[in-house]
């Protein structure tokens with residue numbers, strides 16, 4: 154399971170078929186940190202790719218951890234972090250592997266730009282949630298960005314239904330903010346949630 158999914162992502166990073174890889178931290182994350190809403194803490198970027206957000210967090214004083222299933226992405230992330238003098242901790246893991254993920258310890262902040270929405274619907278997303286519940290402390294912040302499913306495009310990640318995140322995370326996560334961002338590709342949903350249960 155790990156090997157097939159990691160090979161898919163490794164190939165994307167090796168061939169440069171990575172249109173999401175902007176080398177810029179996410180605007181909403183920058184806003185929340187620069188306004189002081191989220192303060193330096195122990196943070197995990199789930200599906201960190203080549204590390205734009207982890208590196209940003211490290212430069213802002215966070216204990217910044219990036220996790221990704223792709224070794225190729227992580228090698229690029231490590232090189233970038235080193236070149237910028239950012240102290241980051243990288244982990245080559247499948248976030249669906251609850252047992253291994255739980256060894257990372259507890260985080261105060263978890264972010265996900267495009268990992269959850271790329272998983273197939275069903276058991277993979279349930280395992281993802283189990284892992285998140287293992288590592289995010291109660292009261293911790295969770296930020297997630299997902300493309301809305303379909304919306305005129307038949308290719309790209311499976312995405313999420315308009316209210317899927319509320320439905321799947323709802324009982325244990327309180328919604329602080331939801332934004333719908335128009336992009337030339339599909340609509341992007343951004344959620345800021347806090348773990349309550």
Ligand SMILES: C[S@@+](CC[C@H](N)C(=O)[O-])C[C@H]1O[C@@H](n2cnc3c(N)ncnc32)[C@H](O)[C@@H]1O
Nearest residue numbers: 162200201202221222223247248249266267268
């Ligand atoms: C669309 S990319 C986004 C990368 C990065 N967050 C960014 O914004 O540049 C999705 C990332 O999730 C990673 N990923 C996909 N499935 C994963 C899984 N099961 N466990 C950990 N990482 C995964 C991929 O390797 C890829 O780097």
